[in-house]
Amino acid sequence: MSSKKVLSGAAAIIMVLLISMLIINGCARKTVSTGKAATYVGSAKCKECHEKLYEGWRSTMHPYKFMDALPENVVADFDKNNTFTAGDYTTKMSRKGDEFFITTIGKDNKEDTYKVKYLIGSVWKQRFVTEFPNGGLHTLPVQWNAATGGWVDYHGLKEHKPGDGKYWSDKTMTYQFNCTGCHNTGSEFTYDTATDTFKDTKWADKGVSCEACHGPGSNHIKAEGEELARTIVNPAKIFDPRRAAMVCGQCHTRGKSTGKLFDFQNPEYPVGYKPGGLLTFIFEEKPGVNPDGGTSRQHHQQYIDWEKSTHAQTGVKCWDCHYTHRQGTSNRYQTKLPGSLLCKNCHIDVEKTGVHGIHSTNNCIGCHMAPAAKSATPGDIHNHSFKVMSPHETIKLGKDQPNSCNLCHYHKDDKPEDLAKILDDIKSKGWSGKKDKKAYKTQ
Ligand code: HEC
Ligand code: HEC
Ligand code: HEC
Ligand code: HEC
Ligand code: HEC
Ligand code: HEC
Ligand code: HEC
Ligand code: HEC
Structure with a gap:
């Protein structure tokens, strides 16, 4: 051209x-x-x-993504299960009255006690934000995982050192630059490069x-x-x-x-x-992906997944499946209908033959939206490309590559090779129900 x-x-x-x-x-x-x-x-x-x-x-x-550190908003344990050890250093969490503190290694490699000013999240995990004297908001380096009820390393303690640019207290690691646009609405702040100070951080x-x-x-x-x-x-x-x-x-x-x-x-x-x-x-x-280079490994990538889907091409949008403010109370994922009913509402003609005939209950989401990405614990976030993640990919790329089938058939005897063979057989010969069930026995 x-x-x-x-x-x-x-x-x-x-x-x-x-x-x-x-x-x-x-x-x-x-x-x-x-x-x-x-x-x-x-x-x-x-x-x-x-x-x-x-x-x-x-x-x-949506309204509760970023909150003041008030006792009623804290889901983490600051009282009993309140330490986290990485290497030979132990970070300690404590509470005085209605205030919450985290004692850890910060700037210049020094131990200090930081007051928690804000909280982020509660569903999958909770993180803790403190304010530095220069107005910079920093997310403290430990995270509480809701499902497992325990403290994990969030950013820094295991892999980074103060001053390497990725440590939680480094000046590159502020909430203002890395988080506020997605967790607050109408946020504003000014930053003075010469003095490294933040002013007037606020949000609507x-x-x-x-x-x-x-x-x-x-x-x-x-x-x-x-x-x-x-x-x-x-x-x-x-x-x-x-x-x-x-x-x-x-x-x-x-x-x-x-x-x-x-x-x-x-x-x-x-x-x-x-x-x-x-x-x-x-x-x-810049999505975080699995070894196949395409499917999501990290969370908050639903839009990136969706862009690759037939749903995107045909105009099925986020709010065809999710509501954002319907009347009445909300379910956890804000879906318009529960489970497979959501899919069957539009896909009225998926017949129980071939691959769709394997299971007694056809769990569309298990196969087409495999929970293969991670927010707090592996598999707590769903694939939004709606494409089945095949065991063939796991065979090709190794165990690090998850697939839809093995996320349910996770017993050690449920080899990806056996599940892949079922899919190949169905493709070439079709699925003949009971007889084939015997050939493959779930553990
Ligand atoms: C590009 C937008 C974006 C940025 C930037 C971002 N997040 Fe998020 N975050 C999300 C979305 C969307 C979710 C929920 C969906 C998901 O996890 O897949 C989320 C979830 C979370 C959760 C879990 C919430 C819960 O209830 O369990 C925490 C904690 C969190 N983010 C903290 C942070 C911190 C700290 C930063 C900055 C270092 C940050 N996020 C930067 C979009 C973002
Ligand atoms: C300004 C950023 C922002 C926008 C815009 C946004 N989201 Fe979110 N969304 C988030 C964050 C942050 C979370 C994390 C919620 C949490 O902590 O549980 C989230 C969570 C969710 C969840 C999971 C519910 C749950 O358990 O928390 C759904 C579903 C969702 N968003 C759908 C949507 C849809 C659909 C739209 C567009 C109509 C949308 N979001 C627009 C930031 C955003
Ligand atoms: C003084 C009353 C008033 C206030 C305050 C108000 N609205 Fe509205 N809004 C209306 C009326 C009246 C309509 C048109 C009729 C309807 O859809 O209810 C409307 C319509 C809308 C629509 C639909 C527009 C369309 O093209 O279909 C949206 C979206 C909306 N409002 C959002 C908001 C948001 C966001 C706020 C807060 C920033 C807000 N409104 C504050 C009165 C108000
Ligand atoms: C996470 C994104 C999101 C948030 C937050 C949100 N909305 Fe909406 N809103 C939508 C979307 C998407 C539509 C259009 C599709 C639909 O109706 O579900 C919509 C539709 C509307 C409409 C027009 C249709 C109707 O139902 O009357 C109004 C008015 C409206 N929103 C007002 C509000 C107000 C007021 C708030 C805050 C209290 C709010 N929205 C918060 C995404 C959002
Ligand atoms: C609002 C309607 C609607 C909902 C809800 C819906 N779909 Fe779809 N879906 C479509 C349309 C339209 C297409 C594109 C036309 C077609 O292939 O039938 C499509 C295409 C697909 C395709 C790709 C087919 C191909 O040949 O590439 C898959 C897979 C799929 N949907 C799975 C699902 C699953 C799983 C759910 C539930 C989580 C679901 N859909 C919910 C409307 C919907
Ligand atoms: C056992 C896993 C599994 C389950 C459960 C499942 N699918 Fe599929 N589906 C597949 C596979 C494999 C294909 C072939 C294409 C592919 O590899 O993505 C497929 C193809 C499709 C297609 C593409 C067009 C077609 O018919 O070939 C649609 C649409 C679809 N499924 C919708 C659904 C819906 C809706 C449900 C729930 C009622 C569902 N699927 C349940 C594995 C499954
Ligand atoms: C075809 C239906 C469909 C569409 C389109 C869709 N979602 Fe989802 N979404 C779901 C289902 C189903 C779940 C999981 C719910 C469950 O397991 O019950 C989910 C879960 C989520 C969650 C919770 C975290 C996770 O990934 O598990 C978020 C956030 C979310 N969707 C955001 C979005 C956004 C943003 C879009 C548009 C870019 C979108 N969804 C489009 C059906 C859909
Ligand atoms: C959501 C969880 C889930 C997913 C995803 C899933 N399975 Fe299953 N599978 C089951 C359960 C539960 C059974 C036993 C009950 C039944 O038949 O529904 C089963 C049974 C089977 C059987 C029949 C053997 C028997 O003991 O009855 C075969 C074959 C099979 N699955 C293959 C697959 C393949 C291939 C995939 C991936 C495309 C897959 N499954 C994905 C849960 C799942």
Whole structure:
């Protein structure tokens, strides 16, 4: 291709982008009564007119991602099971009245006692944030795993040393640069490179709230009539399914911003993204993957998985399966229907033949959304490419490569080779029910 063609191709793409950006963002700016770009107002304001949605949202996990370190929010054990040893050093957790402390090795290799100011999470795991005198928020190096009820190394203690850039107390490791964009809504801070100080760290909401998915609402709350819809983003009305799913994908992804903030660091969340906009140019995806190079090994990569799926191609989006603020209380994963019923609601014609005839109960999720990635413990996060992870890959790449079948058939006698053979036989000969069941006996 000649360089001219490339250029005109790029220009055409930019034109399309500009036009679509105008459609999505521009109208809002032009027509609002105030004429000003919208700012964040916080969920309490939205509640004034959308009370039922507000209550529905409060019953999901999104509001509670980042909390003050109050006794009612702490799920970790600071009283009895309250030490963690790495090498020959033991980190200690303690409590005085309603305050929580962690004693560990920090800056300059010195032991110190840090007051926990904020908490992150509670479902899979909980982490603890402290504030340094320069205003930098740092995530302390131990983590509480909810399912197993124990302390583990989060960042630093085993693999890193103070000053190597990856140790929890290093200046590159602040909550402001590495976390806030995905765990708070409408966050702001300033950073002075010369003195290494943070100022005015704040957010419109501590957790993931209305405006994270609908965009800043200051113009909307003053709007009337037709302007009501023009001043706020309804993700369901974003025409292109990929751009629509980016509303969720701004956080359910992994990588780095392409632009630097304060000339210093490329934050690990997409700086400058607003619902309705594009992630493509402002964020570089860097997923943590299995040996096959494609399937997710780490958590918060649901959007990256989804992009590869037939669902993405055909426009089945996150909220076709998940709700974000329905009335009534929420289930753990915010799914619209439980288990396989969710899939069967659309896939009404999956017959119990071939591979779908193996099991007495057809657990779609077990095979098509294998719990193969890790948040706190291996296998607590589901594959969102909806592709079956085959035992053939495990045979090819070794034990480190998980597969859908062995995640249930995990007994040592359930060899990937035997499970792969079942799949091959089904492909060539079909599945003849009972007879084949005898040939392969689960342990
Ligand atoms: C003063 C009342 C009021 C406040 C405050 C308010 N809204 Fe609305 N909102 C409305 C009305 C009225 C509508 C249009 C009718 C409807 O859908 O209920 C609307 C519609 C919406 C829609 C749907 C737009 C569409 O195109 O379908 C969204 C999304 C929305 N609001 C989000 C928010 C968010 C987020 C906040 C807080 C930042 C908020 N609203 C605060 C009154 C309000
Ligand atoms: C790109 C967005 C993004 C960034 C950056 C990010 N997270 Fe998260 N985090 C998520 C999402 C999304 C989830 C939930 C889904 C999942 O785990 O797959 C999550 C889950 C968590 C959980 C578990 C919550 C629970 O209830 O168990 C903790 C703890 C956590 N993150 C801490 C952090 C810390 C500390 C940082 C900064 C070092 C950080 N995250 C950076 C998006 C992000
Ligand atoms: C995690 C993302 C997310 C959060 C947080 C969120 N919403 Fe939504 N909201 C959506 C999506 C996606 C849709 C469109 C699809 C749907 O209706 O489920 C929507 C639809 C809406 C609508 C229009 C449709 C309807 O049901 O009336 C309103 C109004 C709205 N949201 C208000 C709010 C308010 C108010 C809050 C905070 C209390 C909030 N949303 C929090 C994602 C979110
Ligand atoms: C601003 C960042 C952000 C946005 C935007 C966002 N999420 Fe999340 N989401 C999170 C974080 C952080 C968690 C971790 C929750 C926890 O600690 O349990 C989470 C958790 C979840 C969960 C798991 C529920 C649970 O047990 O916590 C689902 C499902 C989910 N999000 C779906 C969505 C969907 C669908 C959208 C888009 C409509 C969306 N999210 C938009 C950050 C975000
Ligand atoms: C909102 C409707 C809807 C829901 C819910 C849904 N799907 Fe789909 N699915 C589709 C559509 C549409 C396609 C693409 C057309 C087709 O192949 O049938 C598709 C395609 C697929 C494919 C790929 C087929 C191929 O030939 O590449 C798989 C696998 C799949 N879905 C599995 C699931 C599973 C597992 C669930 C439940 C977790 C589920 N789907 C839930 C609508 C849905
Ligand atoms: C024992 C594991 C297993 C279970 C359980 C399972 N599938 Fe599949 N499914 C497969 C395999 C293997 C394929 C072949 C394609 C592949 O390798 O991804 C497949 C293919 C599909 C396809 C692609 C089109 C087709 O029919 O060939 C769809 C759609 C699908 N499954 C949906 C479902 C749904 C819906 C459920 C639950 C009712 C389900 N599957 C349960 C393993 C399973
Ligand atoms: C076809 C249905 C479907 C679609 C589309 C879908 N999910 Fe899920 N999601 C599920 C199911 C099913 C679970 C697991 C629930 C269970 O085991 O009961 C899940 C679990 C999750 C969880 C909990 C952590 C994990 O991965 O196990 C998060 C977070 C999540 N989804 C976010 C998203 C986001 C973001 C999108 C869009 C990029 C999305 N989902 C698209 C069906 C879907
Ligand atoms: C969600 C868990 C789960 C997953 C995923 C799963 N299995 Fe199974 N499998 C079972 C259970 C439970 C049984 C026994 C009851 C039954 O037949 O449903 C079984 C039975 C079988 C049998 C019949 C042998 C017997 O003792 O009845 C075969 C063959 C089999 N599985 C192969 C596979 C293959 C191949 C895969 C991957 C494509 C797979 N399974 C994935 C749970 C699972």
